[in-house]
Amino acid sequence: MRPSNAKVDRALPSLDTLLERSKLPGFDGFRMIAVMSVVLYHAGVGTIFSARHGVAGFFVLSGFLITWLLLKEFDRSGRVSLKDFYKRRTLRIFPAYYAFLLVSISWDLYRGNTSVEPMILPSVFYWVNYHNALAGHSSTSLTHLWSLAVEEQFYLIWPLIFVLAMKSGRKVAIAFLCVAVIGVMFWRSYAFSVLDWGTSYVYNAFDTRFDNLAVGCLLAFALANLQVRRILEALSSKAWMPLVTISLLFLSLRAFDDNYRYGPAFSIDAILLGILLIQFLRLSEGWAWGWLNHPVSVYLGMISYPIYLWHVWGIQAGHKLGFLPESLEIVAGIGASILLAAMSYHLIEKPFLRLKGKRLLSSHKPSAKEGAL
Template identity: 30%
Template sequence: MATTTLTQPATTNPKPTQPKAGARVLPLDGLRTLAIIGVVLYHLHVPGFSGGFVGVNVFFVLSGYLITSLLLKEQRQTGTIRLGRFWVRRVLRLYPTLLVVVLAAVTLWPLVGDYTYNDLDAWPAAFVALTYTGNFARAYAHLSQGVFAPGWSLAMEEQFYLVWPPILSFLLWKGFRRRSLAWFGAAAVVASCALAFFLYATPKGIATPDIYFSPVANVAPLMMGCVLALALTHERARAFFAGRIGSTSAWVGFVGIVLIAILIGNSRLIGDDWKNEPSFFGLVLPAVGLATTLLIAGVVSRPTLVGSFLGVRPLAWFGRNVSYSLYLWHMIVMALLDPFVAGLTGKFVMLGAAMLVAVGSHFVIEKPFLTIKKRFEPSSWSVERKMPAEQALTLEAKQESTNQTSVQSLKV
């Protein structure tokens, strides 16, 4: 899962009320909180929260947007994208907690190994989790990993991180315009949705269709975030969302996500067999991605009421610091406590316990490695954090102008 430190898109004449350059985009952190809570409540089988799919798609769009924004920022400021350093930062951000969670689950396997659906023994399940191949295990071998099951979405993201950054770096190096890359990404979104629709095959029992775990047929939400990041580098797009349309976009996106989550969570509205409909995976879930894209475009471009709600400090702090650990730990906590609690109250006891474990995991495991991760960031990022917002924007504009001049010289 990507972090959320990046420069806010700025219009040609930035207003005084715009967020400072280099500041955290707090509404995006708050959105992460709502997404992860929705996923955990889905796994807890809380009535009305059958829309865990919604939370996962929100995370995918966020990841695509944030990772692409950071890559574009590095290329804009330094003239290049250092892929090795990018991948090292990803490993330091994601792998330490994953490794500890896997070791804990293997140690506790006699207690957690039989929880929910599981087709693998401890070490094979651990191998799948640590190699980020959980989506392949689900899609092609039809194997469920039990408490490691949430790792399929992490696998999707990591596989995307291996493919997209080199493609983006190469095309930028070859002089492709970002507008052209955005259209390329939009075409990939349409193709992915079409594949999800036409390659759909009805699963057995209550299983999820194979196409949902495909890194190609389900790449649409990740690419939507990438397209938005590319689009917001264009002055017209920034100006478009910095106006009143930005507030409308944020509201439409937020309401869209909520309505789809309610729809999926209420069987009386959508029925119990919604997983058996190709339109759900080819249209409804991509609609979640589109709504998330509109929401992000609005809240990063101008102050909005939705952004103020999502940017509330406790909500944002939790999303920034705890969401990843909670995603990894919650199944193990549920497996340990489920035999001892019952009813709706018991479900929220498990949720609270999982949150406490995740908070501890952040401070003990994640935080030390995040400090190391900063050493592999471009030096210009650290300089930008220390300087005033206006100076940072001016510096970035000068660097972008210099890079564009260099590209034009090469073409001549």
């Protein structure tokens, strides 16, 4: 006999149990949803979980995982090796990124597409977000790299801030993050509604998007608190709860004007995405959301980074198949994106990822959580 929903819900593992695992369940499924929302948007298909929320979801997830790992290392040894941190980030991010740049820029120039030229230096030096913020979004194959620039700028400064703040204790680090979230929210609202700097700036700039990452960082600190964990367990105890969170995200995007959408909404959405992340963490162990841990979901989440890198080329390849119906062109474009991403992951990323546990790192062996970032 199939167990009732209530019985299954009561059987969900606690956050205490889940957070001790070397690989957190549901997170790859979250990555899959986030990256596919972006791919579908660029393919011209709208989704309830929008591309805007997909990108913000990656920011929240990155902030959480990086801070969670830093806290684990700090609790274990009383210190954080910045040298090892930057080595791990270099091995995880740079090989696939610069391989994509080499192929993409070379192909564009070979085709005579000179519109890519102004994007070359910003992309090489992870400055695409401010290029887009100041010059507006172009239609080149490198424009989408703005979000990776935001993340790289975060990786550059946050570990340094973390180390300095933790010298004075967790409360100082938490206070900094709270002030950052509130401060960035007000600054973004002021830049958009008063200074009239436009959507491109507030959407792309690090100084107007850091709150998304800071919310993820705060979530990592908050989970160390028993009372917060119990509240989050209550919010992730029933299978229908993620649907409420997703509905609130949809309403946040649709129900208000631009002054809200490009002001407070980014911060509020990040909080909702943090709740959704915890809901997926627990409920992916249950009957309704178990598909988040299906091997297909896990694999697509695992290669979400190269999918994001290559999806523009994949979608364009699908559009070349003009003899197919439009829906099949989109399917072919998504398939091409996944194929390119799989090649990048297995031929470029995995050999470098294997180095992360070898002599290159002096004192820290990365966990499966970090390896999946």
